[in-house]
Amino acid sequence: MSLTSRKYWDSVVAKWSATRQQELWRQHSDVVNGQLLRRWLPEDRVARLLKTDLFDEAVSNGLYSLLAKHADHFLGIDLSPGIVAAVKLRVPGLTLCAADVRDLPFGDASFDVIVSISTLDHFDSVREIQTALQELSRVLRPGGQLLITLDNLSHPVVWLRNILPQRLLLGLRLVPYRAGTTCGPRTLETYCRDAGLEVLRMTAILHCPRALAVACAYLLERFTTRRTQSRYLNALLSFERLEACPSRFRTGHYTAILATKRPGQTGSNACSRSTLKSAAIQETLTNPNKLRSKTLNKLTCRE
Ligand SMILES: C[S@@+](CC[C@H](N)C(=O)[O-])C[C@H]1O[C@@H](n2cnc3c(N)ncnc32)[C@H](O)[C@@H]1O
Numbered sequence: 001m002s003l004t005s006r007k008y009w010d011s012v013v014a015k016w017s018a019t020r021q022q023e024l025w026r027q028h029s030d031v032v033n034g035q036l037l038r039r040w041l042p043e044d045r046v047a048r049l050l051k052t053d054l055f056d057e058a059v060s061n062g063l064y065s066l067l068a069k070h071a072d073h074f075l076g077i078d079l080s081p082g083i084v085a086a087v088k089l090r091v092p093g094l095t096l097c098a099a100d101v102r103d104l105p106f107g108d109a110s111f112d113v114i115v116s117i118s119t120l121d122h123f124d125s126v127r128e129i130q131t132a133l134q135e136l137s138r139v140l141r142p143g144g145q146l147l148i149t150l151d152n153l154s155h156p157v158v159w160l161r162n163i164l165p166q167r168l169l170l171g172l173r174l175v176p177y178r179a180g181t182t183c184g185p186r187t188l189e190t191y192c193r194d195a196g197l198e199v200l201r202m203t204a205i206l207h208c209p210r211a212l213a214v215a216c217a218y219l220l221e222r223f224t225t226r227r228t229q230s231r232y233l234n235a236l237l238s239f240e241r242l243e244a245c246p247s248r249f250r251t252g253h254y255t256a257i258l259a260t261k262r263p264g265q266t267g268s269n270a271c272s273r274s275t276l277k278s279a280a281i282q283e284t285l286t287n288p289n290k291l292r293s294k295t296l297n298k299l300t301c302r303e
Pocket of ligand 1: 078177
């Protein structure tokens with residue numbers, strides 16, 4: 001099954017939900033991502049915010065409650081209808097739809113802020129990362145902000161993981177799902193620029209030794225008390241101090257970039273989206289209860 005297929009991600013989340021994997025580890029992931037969002041999101045509340053995948057919300061508390069505080073309208077998408085359905089069950093009332101970040105069903109300049117947490121590192125080719133960045137740039141309004149994280153190829157373990165056969169890694173349970181192509185910080189910066197984005201900040205996050213930390217979390221959540229688990233999470237968080245070191249891109253699992261769309265930039269596919277789509281998403285965002293099912297069906301079915 002292709003890494004980029006809906007069925008693949010449907011099957012990942014179905015298995016994940018049945019086995020309740022990595023709950024403690026996902027708490028850490030939410031905290032690290034949450035710290036970054038608090039630091040980098042605009043202080044003033046914005047009108048429309050898009051999150052490009054919903055895995056965090058499907059398997060854990062996720063980031064939507066934090067993001068919702070920063071925007072009047074939060075919209076979450078995911079390639080996988082199964083993940084969208086899982087989040088709808090967990091958090092009724094959110095505005096969600098199944099959509100592909102490489103071909104977004106939204107009009108140009110639809111969003112003030114876009115948050116993309118490790119979504120674009122699940123493709124088969126670098127070209128798809130570039131396509132997705134161009135799409136994100138297109139739907140971002142000029143002056144709007146994109147906060148993106150991606151597996152960091154400058155991290156030795158990420159590099160090694162990406163050259164080893166994925167079947168072997170999955171068979172040994174060293175990874176929970178297949179990893180996609182990714183790039184290092186400088187290349188990501190270049191791709192952002194090519195997509196008409198100006199990079200404002202760049203850093204690396206998630207500095208603990210991940211494979212070991214995930215294994216310890218697995219054991220601790222089975223055999224220890226909540227107090228011990230909470231101490232463990234605090235200990236993991238202390239690794240984030242490594243972000244202040246010049247070696248941050250060697251120790252941080254993810255590259256994080258905050259970029260803005262240059263005013264006057266329309267995005268590479270500016271003319272390729274219909275007014276209907278733009279109007280549909282506008283309605284969905286401003287009047288989700290009334291229009292959600294009708295509009296989102298339209299968005300979900302579009303291929
Ligand atoms: C395993 S997750 C990792 C992301 C998660 N935010 C994290 O940091 O752990 C990858 C997510 O991206 C979604 N995804 C993969 N390809 C996508 C695409 N082309 N468009 C939108 N979502 C996609 C998958 O369905 C899945 O929910």
